[in-house]
Structures are given as structure tokens and as C-alpha cells.
Amino acid sequence: MRTWGLVLALAVAGGCGEGSRAPAERLNAPIEGPPPTTKRGNVGPDKVVFDHIFISFRGAKGPREFNSRSKDQARRLAESLHDRVESGFDWHALKREYSDDTKDGVALGPYTVVNDGLPYQPRTEIPREKYARGLAARIFALKVGEIELVAWNEQNCPYGWHIVKRIR
Numbered sequence: 001m002r003t004w005g006l007v008l009a010l011a012v013a014g015g016c017g018e019g020s021r022a023p024a025e026r027l028n029a030p031i032e033g034p035p036p037t038t039k040r041g042n043v044g045p046d047k048v049v050f051d052h053i054f055i056s057f058r059g060a061k062g063p064r065e066f067n068s069r070s071k072d073q074a075r076r077l078a079e080s081l082h083d084r085v086e087s088g089f090d091w092h093a094l095k096r097e098y099s100d101d102t103k104d105g106v107a108l109g110p111y112t113v114v115n116d117g118l119p120y121q122p123r124t125e126i127p128r129e130k131y132a133r134g135l136a137a138r139i140f141a142l143k144v145g146e147i148e149l150v151a152w153n154e155q156n157c158p159y160g161w162h163i164v165k166r167i168r
Contacts, residue, residue: 044140046118047125049168051110053081053094054101056160060152075152078161082149085163100160110167113139132157135164142166 057074069077081094099107113136114120116128128136135157138150143166150162 044115047112047114047120048139048142048166049110049112050139050142051091051095051165051167052101053078053085053091053099053163054160055081055098055163056100057152060160061158071152074160078149078163082147082163085147085165091165115140135162139164139166144168 055074055078057069057071059071077098081098084094085091095107101108112125113128113131114125120127128140135150138148142148142164145166147163147165150157150164152158152161
């Protein structure tokens with residue numbers, strides 16, 4: 001597998017597709033406590049820690065030689081993994097076996113994302129603005145412990161499917 005690191009979550013603009021199980025209203029749901037003001041108008045906590053199982057496919061944005069999985073195979077695998085996680089399967093075991101976000105065969109993450117306009121530690125934290133808006137909005141909208149499948153979208157989430165889990 002190729003090294004993806006943080007590149008999988010980066011996008012030029014826009015947001016990711018709808019999650020498979022969460023209603024669109026979640027993005028507009030009230031967040032407890034006073035939200036910080038950010039330069040992009042985003043709300044949510046100062047920072048979140050999330051983990052993910054990333055499923056890509058042949059032809060997805062990024063390295064073209066990534067793998068031989070078709071887009072349909074990737075979608076079905078992501079949906080199946082999401083269902084398995086929701087049913088209580090071991091997150092870490094599934095991540096180790098299936099995630100395409102790896103370096104030297106080891107699954108990467110979790111990641112700490114800092115909300116817009118706030119200082120961050122360059123080697124250990126990522127500014128929210130570096131993520132696709134929809135993926136970042138989903139991560140910041142999740143409650144600690146929640147899991148959601150964020151769908152591939154050609155324009156706004158072009159790397160593949162993300163099964164995201166909010167850690168903190």
C-alpha cells in the first residue's frame with residue numbers, strides 16, 4: 001500500500017458526501033457550549049481528535065497506482081466495515097487490516113485537528129482548513145465516541161470513503 005498520511009483528507013475545496021447513517025441535520029445541530037468564532041465561520045470545539053478507516057480505489061484522486069479495488073468494491077467494503085464497527089467489531093483490528101491510510105504497512109492515525117484561526121503545533125496537529133470542508137464539518141459535529149461513514153464524492157471528497165470515529 002502507498003503512504004497516504006494526511007493527503008487523504010486534504011481537498012482543494014468543498015465538503016464530502018453525505019454520511020450513510022447520519023441525517024444532514026446533524027451538520028446544523030446545536031453544539032454544547034459557546035462555539036468559537038473562526039475565520040471561515042466554522043463552529044465547534046477548539047480541536048478534535050479523530051481516527052478513521054480509509055478505503056480508496058483505483059482511479060480515485062491521488063496516486064493512480066494505489067490499488068486494484070474498483071470504486072464499487074470500495075463502497076461495498078466501506079459500508080460493510082462501517083456495519084461491522086457499529087456491530088461491535090474491534091476498531092483497531094479492522095483498521096489494521098483494511099485501512100488504506102498506511103505508512104510501511106502500518107495504519108496511521110489518530111489525528112488532531114485544530115479549528116480555524118486557532119494556533120496549532122505543526123508536527124502533531126493539523127489546521128481544519130487543510131481538510132475538505134465536509135469531512136472537517138462531520139468530524140467536528142460528531143460527539144466523542146460516535147462513528148460515521150463519510151462517502152466518497154468526486155468533487156468534494158475525492159480520495160475515497162472514510163469511516164470516522166471521534167476520539168476527543
